[in-house]
Amino acid sequence: MTPTTLLLRQVHPSFVQAGRVTSQAFRPTPKDQGHLSVDNGDLVQAQASWQRHTASAGQSAGVLAVAWAECDQLGLPVLEDGHPYPEHCSLDFSAHNHNAREQKAKLLRNKAQARGWQWQSQQ
Amino acid sequence: MRQAFINPRLVGRRFEEHTVPLEILKDFSALEEMVVEVAKWKFRQAHPDSKRVQRNFSQGLELHLAQVDDGSAIPAIVLMTAGLVPTANTQYFELAREAIITAIEQAECGDAPTLPKHLLSYFDRFGRSLRAGESIEFQTGEQRAVTYTPGVRKRLVEFAEIETLTEELALRGRVSTINQNNRSFVLALPDGRQIAAPLTDQHWAAVLEAVQAYRQGGYVLVQGVVEKDRQGHLRGFESVEHISPLDPLDVTLRLSALSELKAGWLDGKGHAPDPERAQWLAQAFEENFDAGLPLPHLYPTAEGGIQAEWTFGDWEVSLEIDLSTQLGAYQALNLVTQIQHDEVIALSERSDWQRLNTALQQMDGAQA
Numbered sequence: 001m002t003p004t005t006l007l008l009r010q011v012h013p014s015f016v017q018a019g020r021v022t023s024q025a026f027r028p029t030p031k032d033q034g035h036l037s038v039d040n041g042d043l044v045q046a047q048a049s050w051q052r053h054t055a056s057a058g059q060s061a062g063v064l065a066v067a068w069a070e071c072d073q074l075g076l077p078v079l080e081d082g083h084p085y086p087e088h089c090s091l092d093f094s095a096h097n098h099n100a101r102e103q104k105a106k107l108l109r110n111k112a113q114a115r116g117w118q119w120q121s122q123q
Numbered sequence: 124m125r126q127a128f129i130n131p132r133l134v135g136r137r138f139e140e141h142t143v144p145l146e147i148l149k150d151f152s153a154l155e156e157m158v159v160e161v162a163k164w165k166f167r168q169a170h171p172d173s174k175r176v177q178r179n180f181s182q183g184l185e186l187h188l189a190q191v192d193d194g195s196a197i198p199a200i201v202l203m204t205a206g207l208v209p210t211a212n213t214q215y216f217e218l219a220r221e222a223i224i225t226a227i228e229q230a231e232c233g234d235a236p237t238l239p240k241h242l243l244s245y246f247d248r249f250g251r252s253l254r255a256g257e258s259i260e261f262q263t264g265e266q267r268a269v270t271y272t273p274g275v276r277k278r279l280v281e282f283a284e285i286e287t288l289t290e291e292l293a294l295r296g297r298v299s300t301i302n303q304n305n306r307s308f309v310l311a312l313p314d315g316r317q318i319a320a321p322l323t324d325q326h327w328a329a330v331l332e333a334v335q336a337y338r339q340g341g342y343v344l345v346q347g348v349v350e351k352d353r354q355g356h357l358r359g360f361e362s363v364e365h366i367s368p369l370d371p372l373d374v375t376l377r378l379s380a381l382s383e384l385k386a387g388w389l390d391g392k393g394h395a396p397d398p399e400r401a402q403w404l405a406q407a408f409e410e411n412f413d414a415g416l417p418l419p420h421l422y423p424t425a426e427g428g429i430q431a432e433w434t435f436g437d438w439e440v441s442l443e444i445d446l447s448t449q450l451g452a453y454q455a456l457n458l459v460t461q462i463q464h465d466e467v468i469a470l471s472e473r474s475d476w477q478r479l480n481t482a483l484q485q486m487d488g489a490q491a
Contacts, residue, residue, distance in 0.1 A: 012389060012390070014381070014384065014388065014389070014422065014423050015422055017372070017377065017420045017421065017422060018371055018372065018420065020420050020432075020434075022420070022422040022430060022432060023430075023432065023439070023441060024422060024424065024425075024430060029389070029392060029393075029425035029426075030425065030426065031392050031425070057390070057391075058390045059390060098452075099452075099454060099463075099465050102441060102443070102452075102454050103454065103456055103463055106439045106441070106454075106456050106458070107456075107458065110439065110458055
């Protein structure tokens with residue numbers, strides 16, 4: 001993984017309204033134990049990442065991406081955990097409180113939307 | 124001459140400025156019709172040998188709104204008589220007033236009203252303009268008041284055993300069809316129901332525009348009087364007062380859609396927003412959010428709440444709303460300077476809505 005490696009994030013359809021994505025798409029839920037799931041863009045293409053997610057009953061309006069360096073600047077370690085599949089990674093928010101998580105999520109969402117959809121569902 | 128007749132107290136936010144919305148006057152017009160008919164009924168009770176009420180029974184007797192007194196809003200309604208002295212029939216108007224208030228009190232207590240069913244049907248129109256949380260109080264003694272609410276009205280109308288109940292309603296939907304032959308149009312509601320409505324000349328342009336926007340998902344707000352059957356099923360519009368195109372970010376429409384989410388909506392994890400609480404939030408936005416500000420984008424949260432978000436130039440604003448506590452976690456972040464404001468907004472408090480409006484206005488103004 002390099003500073004420019006893209007980390008691919010699936011965006012749930014309810015997290016998109018009139019083309020705008022909520023910052024929640026980049027914030028772990030309480031059940032995620034502070035870890036936000038992403039895929040290593042060096043190992044998998046956005047379309048393939050989306051296909052695997054939706055094939056396993058997950059819903060996704062498309063794939064956005066942030067760079068490894070952008071996460072590093074925000075103090076978010078990228079864990080190459082390889083679980084439950086080899087290219088799976090986690091952004092570690094666990095050191096931050098709720099307000100700080102929301103702040104970082106806003107910054108990540110902004111970077112990702114500026115970069116544009118890496119893959120978008122046609123539905 | 125004129126004599127004091129009834130001084131009902133209107134209770135609710137709309138009446139706090141000691142004014143009476145013109146819309147409510149329609150209800151009092153219906154009350155006058157009811158008073159006349161109940162007075163005739165009282166006359167017949169007092170004269171069982173009379174086959175019919177005299178032809179000019181109510182001639183020269185009218186109810187007028189004399190003034191609006193303070194105390195939420197109290198319309199002073201007087202009985203006007205044509206001559207210098209009260210007519211003989213004045214007493215039946217007073218008996219009618221008492222009978223109507225008694226019927227309301229009986230329904231309020233859960234008892235069957237003593238008014239005949241054909242007279243109870245007037246309650247379909249009297250009180251139709253009252254909104255949730257509003258009421259009309261009738262003083263019946265020094266310390267006692269009878270309270271007429273939309274719920275009491277519903278019970279009275281149920282006792283009337285009429286086929287069709289009417290209600291003032293605002294419905295959101297898309298216009299799917301115009302029928303030029305019978306001058307009507309069809310409003311397709313988000314839940315799939317198709318509601319017919321009369322098409323009048325003054326609404327022709329708005330309906331035509333709406334039907335053209337159908338394929339692009341253009342929604343309109345149709346306000347008017349709807350007919351319902353006794354089970355509460357919507358039959359259609361009896362009349363239409365206003366048709367307005369909706370903002371694509373319309374809060375009520377979006378919250379209604381989010382209320383359809385089921386438990387586990389977030390790939391097995393998300394809690395569903397409670398529909399009644401989401402409806403409360405829609406109402407709260409309607410009443411408190413500054414209409415001059417851009418509407419928020421709204422998203423469900425994994426915890427069953429709602430997150431509202433705005434973008435004003437470099438400012439990203441979120442309000443994470445817990446529907447059960449009615450508290451919102453507000454965060455405004457400047458993406459360039461990283462200046463950040465966090466606070467808690469109590470959405471049950473008007474003063475906190477004002478704080479929210481002021482904060483958003485400052486960012487909106489700085490952006491312009």
